[in-house]
Amino acid sequence: MLGERLAAALGAARDGAAGIESFAHLLGSRRVGPRGVALALPEVCEGCAALVVALDSLSSAVRDGFVETGSAVAADVAAADAACAVLGHAGVEVARLTDELSRAAAGASPARGAGRGRADRGGSERGIDARQRLGLEASxxxxxxxxxxxxxxxxxxxxxxELRPTPLDLIDVLRNWSAAPAEGRPVVGISVASSDGRANEVEGDVRAVSGLMELAVGMVSAAGVASPHLTVSRLSDGRSMVRIAERGPREGAPAVALDVVLRDGGERAAAVARVVARRARIELVEATGGRVVTMTF
Structure with a gap:
């Protein structure tokens, strides 16, 4: 089981992220007028400020979880660095949004108190204008x-x-990925070819295997591969290898074609992929300027 501190920090960060998602939906809702948005802004600002603290706490808990003396697992500074780099970047982004929302709240705070004239109330009830609202929603x-x-x-x-290896079918893992939509994320078509049905059968933690395949597709896409092609094969030593690259002109018809949500493909994501592969004992190799990635199970 994850440590209580780490689990609590992760839960607080998830709750804060859910609050921002909810505010995005509120901004996009035609049922909520300008005054409703203005009334929500102060609370959202407080939530964002709390989320910055939660992300910092999560980063500290993650680092302690990987490098703390006496931990049940060997110290792994690289793993802590990879996760903390991602969380640190997110914290900067939330702090930026907090400042932007605070400025919007200061300029759109509805006046309170009885006895105000209609003209005064009219000015206070306008909230934010349509252009500002669209800008806030995008941000x-x-x-x-x-x-x-x-x-x-x-x-x-x-x-x-806490890796939990189980028997997996790689094609099933890919299908589950394609069935998981993510709002605002681009979708890319991938094709999969498998020369040996046994090659699809591997043992691993489904979170690590699924996450690595998502990241690997993101990595080759970031390198310029428009339609990633996955080739699953069985090596002479019995291991399975997944090769992700541009589909060659002589490639046979794919066994599976899927539309999948394209995840992060930047350097922070690549650093996470390398750490996860190493810890999950999956051989990850990047070649040809990042346009080819292989994973051996």
């Missing part, structure tokens, strides 16, 4: 996406503290 959704990605990456690293 809040940007932060929500950043947070979603950061928490997903950090949770992937955290999962390696």
């Amino acid at each position: 809040v959704r940007r932060t929500a996406r950043e947070l979603s990605g950061a928490l997903r990456l950090s949770e992937l690293v955290i999962a390696t503290l």
Whole structure:
């Protein structure tokens, strides 16, 4: 079981991220008028400020979980660094949003108190105008996406503290990924070819295996591969290898074609992929300027 401190910090960060997601939906709702948005702003600002603290606490808990003396697992500074880099970037993004929302709240705070004239009330009830609202919605959704990605990456690293290997079918893992939509994330079509049905059968922690395949597709996409092609094969030593690259002109018809949500493919995500692969004992190799990634199980 995860330590109580780490679990509590992760829960607080998730709650804060959910609050930002909810505010994004509120901004996009036609049922909520300008005054309703203005009334919500102070509470959202407080929630964002608390989330910055929660992300910092989570970062500290993650670092202690991987490097604390006397831990049940060997110290792994690289794993802590990878997760903390992701969380630190998210904290900067939330702090930016907090400042932006605070300025909006200061300029749109509805006046309170009885006895005001209609003219005074009219000015206070306007809240924020349509242009400002659209700008806020875009900014809040940007932060929500950043947070979603950061928490997903950090949770992937955290999962390696307690790996639970089980028999897996790689094609099933890919299908489950394609069935998980994510608002605001681009979708990319991938094709999968398997020369040996036994090659699809591996043993591993489903969180690590699924997360690594998502990150690997993101890595080759970031390197310029428009339609990633996954080739699953069985090596002479009995291990299974997944090769992700551009589909070659002589490739046979794919066994499976899926539309999947494209996840982060930047350097922070790549650092997480390397850490997770190492800890899960999956051989991860990047080649050809990042346009080819192989994973051997």
